[in-house]
Structures are given as C-alpha cells and as structure tokens.
Amino acid sequence: MSKVNIEKKILSGNDRVAIENRQRFSDAGLLVFNIISSPGSGKTTLLEATLDRLAGETRILVIEGDVSTERDMDRVRAHGADGIQINTGGGCHLSAKMIRDVLGELALEAADIVFIENVGNLICPSTYDLGEDIRMVLLSTAEGDDKPMKYPSIFHEAELAIITKIDLLPYLEFDVEKVGTEIGVLNPECEVLKLSALKGEGMDVWIEWIGKRLEMKRAARPVAGE
Amino acid sequence: MHELSICQSMLGIVEKTMAEHPNATLERIFLDIGRGSTVESTLLSEAFEVITSGGPYEGVELVINDIPIAGRCRSCERDFTYEEFALGCPSCGSTDIEIHSGLELDIKHLEINED
Ligand SMILES: Nc1nc2c(ncn2[C@@H]2O[C@H](COP(=O)(O)OP(=O)(O)O)[C@@H](O)[C@H]2O)c(=O)[nH]1
Ligand SMILES: [Mg+2]
Numbered sequence: 001m002s003k004v005n006i007e008k009k010i011l012s013g014n015d016r017v018a019i020e021n022r023q024r025f026s027d028a029g030l031l032v033f034n035i036i037s038s039p040g041s042g043k044t045t046l047l048e049a050t051l052d053r054l055a056g057e058t059r060i061l062v063i064e065g066d067v068s069t070e071r072d073m074d075r076v077r078a079h080g081a082d083g084i085q086i087n088t089g090g091g092c093h094l095s096a097k098m099i100r101d102v103l104g105e106l107a108l109e110a111a112d113i114v115f116i117e118n119v120g121n122l123i124c125p126s127t128y129d130l131g132e133d134i135r136m137v138l139l140s141t142a143e144g145d146d147k148p149m150k151y152p153s154i155f156h157e158a159e160l161a162i163i164t165k166i167d168l169l170p171y172l173e174f175d176v177e178k179v180g181t182e183i184g185v186l187n188p189e190c191e192v193l194k195l196s197a198l199k200g201e202g203m204d205v206w207i208e209w210i211g212k213r214l215e216m217k218r219a220a221r222p223v224a225g226e
Numbered sequence: 227m228h229e230l231s232i233c234q235s236m237l238g239i240v241e242k243t244m245a246e247h248p249n250a251t252l253e254r255i256f257l258d259i260g261r262g263s264t265v266e267s268t269l270l271s272e273a274f275e276v277i278t279s280g281g282p283y284e285g286v287e288l289v290i291n292d293i294p295i296a297g298r299c300r301s302c303e304r305d306f307t308y309e310e311f312a313l314g315c316p317s318c319g320s321t322d323i324e325i326h327s328g329l330e331l332d333i334k335h336l337e338i339n340e341d
Contacts, residue, residue, distance in 0.1 A: 001253060004336040006243055010236045010257070011331060092228050123264050124228035127331065152311035153264045153329070185313050185321040 014128055017096035021103070021131025028108035030061075031210075031217045032116065034130050036154055037138035039120030042164040042197055044072045046138065046206075047115055049197040051079035053207050054113075058214070061106055063116045065094040072117060081115075082107065093124040096131055112214065122147070126154035134213065136160040141174040148182040155186045160209070163194040166201060229269040232331070233277055239333055240283070250338040254287045260330040262295045262311055295328030 009015065025032045035043050044064075051060060062083035064072040073085035084102045086094060094116065108114075116132060118125040126135075137158040139147055142165055148155045155161060161183050163176060180192050193209065195202025236257070244252055259267050267290045274288045296307040301320035308328075314321040 001337055001339055002250075004243060004247065004338055006239060006333050006335055008239055008333050009331060010232055010239070010333050013235055013238060091231065093231075095231070127228065127232075127264050149311060149313065153262055156262070156311075156325075156329075181321075182313060185323070186311065 011127065014096045017100050018129035018131040021096055021099055022133075023131075024103060024108065025114065025131060025133070026221075028111070029218070029221055030108060030111060030114050031214050032114045032130075032132040032134070034116045034118060034125075034132035034135045035138065036118045036122070036125045036135065036158070037120065037140075037164075038122045038143060041120075041138040041140040041143065043117045043120070043138055044075050046162070046164065046195075046197040047076050047081070047117060048079045049200070049203060050115075050207070050210070051076060051081050053203060054210070055080050058113055058210075059111045061108070061111045061114045063094075063099065063102065063106075063114065065098070065117060065119045067091070067119060082111075088119055092119055092121045093128050094118050094130060095128050099130050113210070122151040122154055126157050133217065134159050136162065138162050138164050139179065140165040141168050141172050141176075145174045145176075145179045148179060148186060152186050155183050155190065158187065158190055161190055161192045162206070163192065165196060165198070166194050167196040167199040227266075227269060229265060229273045230277070232265055233270060233273040236333055237277065237283070240336065243336060244338075247338055247340060250340040252283055252286050252336060252338055254289050254337040256289045256291065256334040256336070258291045258293055258330040258332040258334055260293045260295065260328040261309070262325070262328040263331045265331060267292055291334070293328055293330050295325060297323050297325040297327075299323050 037043055060081050062076045062081040064085045066072055067090060068087050070085045084105055086098050135158050137154045183190050183192055193206055195206055259265055271288055278284050294307045298305050299315035299320055300322040302318040304317045306316050315323050
C-alpha cells in the first residue's frame, strides 16, 4: 500500500475558473454581484426595483440562475435589463463554469454592472466562487430572525447582507437588531442594509451603496495608455 | 444538496491523480471536511456510493476527517472549539472572535496498491 499526496481544495477546479471570470469582468470594467438567498426572499423584486432606479445612468446586465424556466429573466427584461437565463436542471447552485459558458453571449464591454441572481438556496451557493466582486445575501423578514446562526456559512462569506421586506415588520416577530448583531459576530466586516423593494423604504441607501462601489471600482481601474 | 457535485469534483481530482499511476488500484480517499463547510459528511458518503457503484472505484473507502470549528477569542485570548457555529466565545461570551478552522473542503491523499 502506498500513499499519494494531493493536498488540494476539492473545489480548486471551480476556483480556477472563477479567477478567469474575475479577470474577464475586471478587463471589461464591470462591478459584479452574486446575489444569494432562499427562494422567495425577494432577489428578483430587488433587481426590478434597482433597475427602475438606475435606468438611464447605469448599464446593467443580469444573469439569472434557476432550476428551470425563464420567468425571472422575463421579469428583469421588462424592467430594461439585458442578460441571460441559466437553467441548472436540478442543480442547487451556479458554478464558475456555468458563468464562463454564457459570458460569450453577453455584451460585457457595454455594461457597468452585472447582477448574478443565484439559484434560491441559502447553503450550496455559498461554497462556489463565481468570480464576482461582491457576494451578497438577502434575508427576508418573513423567514425569521434565527437564520444567520442556522445558515452561518453564507453570512460568514458575504460582504453585504440585506434584510428585505421590512414593510412586513409590523405583522411579524422579527428582531432586526438581533439579526444585525448575529451577522456581526459571524462576519465583522459584513455590512447590513434593510429595505423594502416593494414599498421603496431603504432603497436610497442601497442605490448609494452601489454608486459608491462603482466609483471605487472605476478608481481602481488602470486608465488605458498609462 | 450539492454533495453530489462536490463528490464529482473530488472524483475529477482522483481520476487525474490515478492516471499517473496506471497500474495501481485505489483503496482509500482521505478528505478533510469542516463542520462549517456546508457539506454534510453523511450525504457526501452516500453520494460517493451512488456515483461510484458499478464503476472502477466501487468499494473504495472514503475516509472523512470531520473537522470541528475552532478559533480564538480576542478578548480573553483563549482558544476554543465548537461543535456548531455559536455566538461568541464559550469562556467569556465576547463576540470579538476569530475562526481558524472548520471551513475545510480538502482532498488530502490517496492510498493505492501498486502491483
Ligand atoms: N411585502 C413585500 N413583499 C415582497 C418584497 N419583495 C419581494 N416580495 C414578494 O416576495 C415574493 C418573492 O419575491 P421574488 O423577488 O420572486 O423572490 P426570489 O425568489 O428571491 O427572486 C413575491 O411575491 C414578491 O412580491 C417586499 O419588499 N415587500
Ligand atoms: Mg428570483
């Protein structure tokens, strides 16, 4: 019997493709979001409201990940986004390779932002780097305030957490402060915003947040010819 | 459940490695799986059995080293280990902590028979 050393991350193949994707996005000067949440937390609704707010000034591409159907892509197209739907056919997450396979079909150079809506799932997508700049997680007030500790890995990995559907707070027992504290323990660097994409409350802060990150990204981009 | 696709990625690495040892038979695969990694060891073992059944790796033993979540408290400077993610330091309750291990998803080595 002999021993063969490997010492590799199991997902090193995915990570390699994610690095390639990140380079392509960066070459095209794009700010890329990977949006993760349970099904129904409000990812598509937030995209619709964001598209309405940024229309005209910022050019946005959307990559929609779902097990099946083009429904979410149809919804964001109706709000002016270009993009593409990926159907995973049962798969519970998007992978870097699935993203790479559709990049050729997108006009990356003509855009400012790419929003990737991951498959609705709070566990699996957190393990797969897609090459995004910002990994963000949504938690809706209707899901309950115990979720960060129950699904710690995504909160540990995310740079931004958004508490959605705050218009429902009067009807629920959901302690916004407690959720903020728990996320802070899992990940002290994670910023927490709260909003209602449907009613508009908190949307200003989110739109400002995007603007700030877009500026940072542009400032970091080497000017052609220098 | 992404254990199936984790298992496929793992087997991809195993196949590449075994291609360098064409006359060997694979006996055991050793993994480090952290408890905070999102991968459930039992589901991974089940996925492994399903995927390998009927193929060249049927009967290969998957040895999973289950790694607890461990870290250090910045307030009382004590090291600690949890079974699950928890809120704060088990000694002093401070939330100013750092996690060192428990997020692993690694393939460590293989045991093969070369004859
Ligand atoms: N009350 C309320 N409902 C919302 C809000 N955002 C989304 N929803 C509803 O939640 C449901 C799921 O939203 P959707 O955006 O499809 O979730 P996704 O599966 O994460 O993309 C829909 O019925 C939305 O109308 C919100 O801010 N407030
Ligand atoms: Mg959706």
